[in-house]
Amino acid sequence: MEFERPFADPGEMLPRSFYDRDAALVARELLGKWLIHIVAGVELIGRIVETEAYLGPHDLAAHSSEGLTPRTRVLFGPPGYAYVYLVYGLHWCMNVVTEREGNASAVLVRAVEPVQNLPGRTCGPGLLCRALGIDGRLNGHDLLSADFFIVAPPGGREAGETAAAPRVGVAYSGIWAQQLLRFYLKGNPFVSRP
DNA sequence: CTCCGGATTCGT
DNA sequence: CGAATCCGGAGT
Numbered sequence: 001m002e003f004e005r006p007f008a009d010p011g012e013m014l015p016r017s018f019y020d021r022d023a024a025l026v027a028r029e030l031l032g033k034w035l036i037h038i039v040a041g042v043e044l045i046g047r048i049v050e051t052e053a054y055l056g057p058h059d060l061a062a063h064s065s066e067g068l069t070p071r072t073r074v075l076f077g078p079p080g081y082a083y084v085y086l087v088y089g090l091h092w093c094m095n096v097v098t099e100r101e102g103n104a105s106a107v108l109v110r111a112v113e114p115v116q117n118l119p120g121r122t123c124g125p126g127l128l129c130r131a132l133g134i135d136g137r138l139n140g141h142d143l144l145s146a147d148f149f150i151v152a153p154p155g156g157r158e159a160g161e162t163a164a165a166p167r168v169g170v171a172y173s174g175i176w177a178q179q180l181l182r183f184y185l186k187g188n189p190f191v192s193r194p
Numbered sequence: 195c196t197c198c199g200g201a202t203t204c205g206t
Numbered sequence: 207c208g209a210a211t212c213c214g215g216a217g218t
Contacts, residue, residue, distance in 0.1 A: 052201070061201070071214055089212030091202050108201060126202050169201050 007043050007116055008036050013149040019079035023098040023105035027053040028183045030096070030150070032159025035112060038147040039133045046112025046122055046132055047153065050184040050191045052167045054095070056105045061170035061177065064104035074140045075104045082148070084129070084139040091126025092135050096143060096150075110168070110182070113190040124192045161186040168193070 014033070019026060030048050037044045054062035063085070064075045074083045075097060083095040083106055095106040111123045114131070122128045129135065141148055164180040171177050184191045 054201075063201075066215075069214070085201090086211095086213065088200060088202050088210080090210070093201060095201085110201085124202070167201070172200090 008034055008045060008151050008154070010146050010149060010151075012151045012154075013144060014151065016078075016080045016144060019096060019098050019143070020100060021098065023053040023055055023107055024181055024183075026096070026098045027051040027107040027181070028162060028164075030107060030109070031162050031183055031185055032153060032157070034115060034151050034153050035109065035132065036149055036151065037132045037134060037138075042117055044118060044132050045114075045116035046118055046128060047115050048109055048111075048150075049113050049188045050109075050111035050182070052108040052110055052183070053098075053181040054106050054108065055181070056099075056103050059105075059173075059176055061167060061173035062104070062106070064106075068104075072104070075106055077101055077140075080143050082134075082138050082141045082143055084134060084136055084141075086136065087126070092129040093125040094129050094132075094134050094138070111184070111190050111192045113188065123190045159185060160188075 030051050033048050035046050057064045063072050068076050078101040079097050081097045087093055095108045097106050099105045110125050112128045118131045120131050122131045163186045165182045167182045
């Protein structure tokens with residue numbers, strides 16, 4: 001008798017080397033990938049449709065520009081770990097740490113398209129964390145874990161046409177506000193804003 | 195210890 | 207456009 005295979009195969013998860021590269025490159029290549037969180041045996045899956053790259057301490061829009069603090073500890077660590085923090089006292093935001101340890105760059109996941117078991121809206125960094133059950137407990141969690149990981153979608157599907165734009169909500173950061181470090185799938189209805 | 199402001203969202 | 211709501215960082 002054949003056992004049912006999991007919907008997403010943990011054996012296909014993106015390797016550490018995927019994250020150990022330029023943050024803007026990782027941000028663009030994460031588009032179309034599946035973010036998977038398994039909670040109590042339930043597979044929560046979202047297709048990443050919008051990301052932002054934060055380049056490191058020199059990037060005045062990045063949290064790591066505050067330096068190494070208890071909050072930014074994970075950002076300064078090795079690539080492939082989740083940096084999860086609370087914004088405005090109520091919404092969780094999830095990042096993936098990129099590049100080598102100490103570089104303190106990361107990619108913020110801003111929107112996903114529901115694939116499996118995602119209740120409610122997912123078009124915004126706070127909303128997708130709610131739908132995927134992501135909160136502060138996952139700060140510092142390895143994204144090469146059996147219950148929390150990212151894979152290329154089955155069947156080798158292409159992500160589609162991508163676009164770049166200025167990042168959202170970083171007007172205070174001077175010249176960094178204009179950089180085209182926000183990436184999204186063109187025309188995808190789950191992108192948080194046009 | 196207090197104060198300020200934020201990588202947001204939702205309702206007015 | 208403003209409120210909700212809480213934590214980290216900076217200043218007293």
